Amino acid sequence: MANTYYDAADLRKFAKITEWSEELGNKFFDYYGKVFEEGALSAREKSLIALAVAHVVKCPYCIDAYTKDGLQRGITKEEMMEAVHAGAAIESGATLVHGVQMMNKYNKLSM
Amino acid sequence: MATKSLKARQKDLAKTNKQLEILNGGIFAEGELPYFKDKLTNIGHFPLRPRKLEILQINVGYMCNQVCEHCHVDAGPDRKEIMTRETMKQCLEVIRNTEAHTLDLTGGAPEMNPNFKWFVEEAAKAGIQDFIVRSNLTIIRANKQYYDLPEFFKKHNVHVVSSMPHYTRGKTDKQRGDGVFDKSIKALQELNAVGYGLPGQNLRLDLVYNPSGAYLPGDQVALEKDFKKALDEDFGIQFHNLFAITNLPISRFLDYLIASENYEDYMYALVEAYNSEAVENVMCTNTISVSWDGWLYDCDFNQMLGLKVASKIKHIKDYNEDILNDRNIIISQHCYGCTAGAGSSCQGTVI
Numbered sequence: 001m002a003n004t005y006y007d008a009a010d011l012r013k014f015a016k017i018t019e020w021s022e023e024l025g026n027k028f029f030d031y032y033g034k035v036f037e038e039g040a041l042s043a044r045e046k047s048l049i050a051l052a053v054a055h056v057v058k059c060p061y062c063i064d065a066y067t068k069d070g071l072q073r074g075i076t077k078e079e080m081m082e083a084v085h086a087g088a089a090i091e092s093g094a095t096l097v098h099g100v101q102m103m104n105k106y107n108k109l110s111m
Numbered sequence: 112m113a114t115k116s117l118k119a120r121q122k123d124l125a126k127t128n129k130q131l132e133i134l135n136g137g138i139f140a141e142g143e144l145p146y147f148k149d150k151l152t153n154i155g156h157f158p159l160r161p162r163k164l165e166i167l168q169i170n171v172g173y174m175c176n177q178v179c180e181h182c183h184v185d186a187g188p189d190r191k192e193i194m195t196r197e198t199m200k201q202c203l204e205v206i207r208n209t210e211a212h213t214l215d216l217t218g219g220a221p222e223m224n225p226n227f228k229w230f231v232e233e234a235a236k237a238g239i240q241d242f243i244v245r246s247n248l249t250i251i252r253a254n255k256q257y258y259d260l261p262e263f264f265k266k267h268n269v270h271v272v273s274s275m276p277h278y279t280r281g282k283t284d285k286q287r288g289d290g291v292f293d294k295s296i297k298a299l300q301e302l303n304a305v306g307y308g309l310p311g312q313n314l315r316l317d318l319v320y321n322p323s324g325a326y327l328p329g330d331q332v333a334l335e336k337d338f339k340k341a342l343d344e345d346f347g348i349q350f351h352n353l354f355a356i357t358n359l360p361i362s363r364f365l366d367y368l369i370a371s372e373n374y375e376d377y378m379y380a381l382v383e384a385y386n387s388e389a390v391e392n393v394m395c396t397n398t399i400s401v402s403w404d405g406w407l408y409d410c411d412f413n414q415m416l417g418l419k420v421a422s423k424i425k426h427i428k429d430y431n432e433d434i435l436n437d438r439n440i441i442i443s444q445h446c447y448g449c450t451a452g453a454g455s456s457c458q459g460t461v462i
Contacts, residue, residue: 012379044333071322072329074337076279 011061044073051080052087114178116187117363124366125185127417133365134444138375144382147446154387158439164432165397168215168411168457169194169202171227172403175219176253179274179287181321181364183415186219193223194403199230201405201427203237210432211399212240215457217411220250222257235267243270245319245457248298249291261298261305270315271307272354272457273299276323278341286323299348308350316349319459321356325373327380327451328355331460354459357381359412359448381447389454392461395440401427409440411457416445 018025036046047069054062070080117125124130138144151157173190175182194202206214214234221227221244235242244264251260264271275295276286283292299316302308308316318338322328335353342348358364360377368374395409399420405427408414422438424431454461 012383042333043330068326071324071326074277074320074329074334076282 006060008060008064011064014061044075047073048075048079048083052083055084056087056091113180114187115189116173116178116185117366118185119187119189122366124362124369127415130361130365130416131443133369133374134360138378139444144378147442147444150385150387150450151390151442154390156390159390159393159396159442161436161438161440162396164209164211164399164436166213166215166394166399166457167206167209167211167401168217168398169401170217170403170411170414171199171219171221171224171230173219174223175247176223176250177220177247177287177291179363180367181286181323181358183359183362183364183412184219185362185415190219192403193225194405196226196229198403198405198427199226199233201430202401203230203233205427205430206234206237206239209239213243214239214241215243215245215398217245217457220247222246222250222260228263231263231267231269235269241270242268243272245272245274247287248273248275248295249287251298251301252294261301261307264302265305265307265314268314270317271302272317272319273302274321275299275318275338276320278338278345282323296346296348299342299350300346303347303349308348310349315351317352317354318350319354319356321358325368325371325377327357327384328455331355331453352459354457355455356457356459357448357451357455359445361412361445362415378444378447381451384451385447386450386452386454386462388462389450389452392454392456393446393449394456394458394461395449398457399435407435410449412445412448413441416443418443 015029018029036043036050041049047066050062051066051070054066067080113120139146148157151159170184172193173184173186174188174193175184175186175190176188178187216231218224224230231244246260251257273295274287275283277283280292283295284290299308302316305314306312307314320328320334320338328334331353334355338353339350342350360368360374360381365374368377395413398410400408400411400414402408402414406414407420407422407425407427407430408418409420418441419425420435420438421441422435424434449455449461452460
């Protein structure tokens with residue numbers, strides 16, 4: 001067993017989670033597959049959303065997977081980086097909007 | 112980016128036995144991944160047998176004006192293997208009598224063969240249904256002697272199939288060399304100008320896309336849509352179809368995979384994407400590949416691996432379609448490249 005928390009080769013074994021809980025595993029992968037099909041959003045758009053979320057949830061497996069997926073779809077590096085910024089902007093915005101709570105509390109406690 | 116072939120750099124991987132050693136060893140020999148033969152056995156397709164011959168693919172030489180990083184031919188300006196007029200004459204004899212409906216000239220840059228134009232003129236007289244020349248586009252702009260190629264192709268009703276790795280400059284030049292994108296755009300505009308690639312027109316212009324790195328091509332239809340939109344909007348260029356071709360792990364692409372530590376992941380990706388439906392239509396089942404020196408192979412990839420057909424007919428001078436068609440196709444682990452996803456062939460996906 002690798003002496004690190006993350007091993008890039010583990011991504012290939014993702015499907016194995018089904019072995020320990022077949023019903024839930026299968027339901028998850030069916031759902032996952034369905035989500036990324038062409039729909040009201042194109043598979044290409046969904047790939048970029050997945051890449052942005054992968055960064056926000058800081059999942060190295062997802063980042064590897066959706067960078068590769070983007071390359072396969074012909075998505076450019078500029079598009080990929082803009083998607084990462086979109087995720088980062090929401091994440092930092094989510095932090096900063098709490099600043100209003102801080103301001104409210106500050107004002108309430110101050111004379 | 113390298114400016115010489117693996118052969119000129121005397122790299123170990125220029126040797127076919129070294130490549131086959133890698134493809135048959137490592138993760139396959141250790142049982143981590145199944146051999147391609149086992150996959151075929153599971154679906155009752157081993158040994159793999161040809162269907163009716165449809166495509167005669169002739170490689171007229173390994174010389175090329177480009178040194179693309181992914182090239183499975185290890186082509187380049189330093190390659191001197193060029194088909195002679197004598198071998199071309201033997202090919203013409205076969206072209207006149209073949210049952211195949213498609214003649215497919217490839218290289219290297221086939222146009223760099225000094226007898227290329229003569230060969231095309233003679234071959235065109237055979238009246239074969241689909242006459243393809245695989246042109247790398249930049250050759251049309253490489254030297255004055257090639258400027259008339261668009262008109263020449265038109266005159267002989269040649270179907271032009273051209274490589275274009277991406278519709279952006281950065282990705283194209285990274286794979287194929289600086290300046291390739293601009294020259295390719297100019298060449299495509301010239302082909303359009305003489306009538307190639309226009310909707311509803313007979314002068315066919317198709318593009319070939321192969322990934323600029325260690326990943327598989329995405330959906331061919333979606334890529335074609337993106338290419339058409341971008342090339343039309345940015346440069347007013349039109350073309351008919353886009354063929355998405357998987358890079359096979361041989362020659363320079365294998366060298367790249369190993370040097371960039373992507374080999375194992377790439378082989379995993381190919382095996383994972385294995386699609387038994389693609390086996391039915393894999394191109395070695397309807398193609399014969401002829402090398403610059405007249406030897407016969409199941410496909411251009413086997414040619415580059417030095418794997419001649421398993422038939423008593425091994426050379427164009429002895430060509431006999433019936434005997435050739437009664438053969439077992441030679442396979443190795445590189446074949447996973449043609450059965451991944453929607454499959455891959457010189458004509459794009461196969462399902």
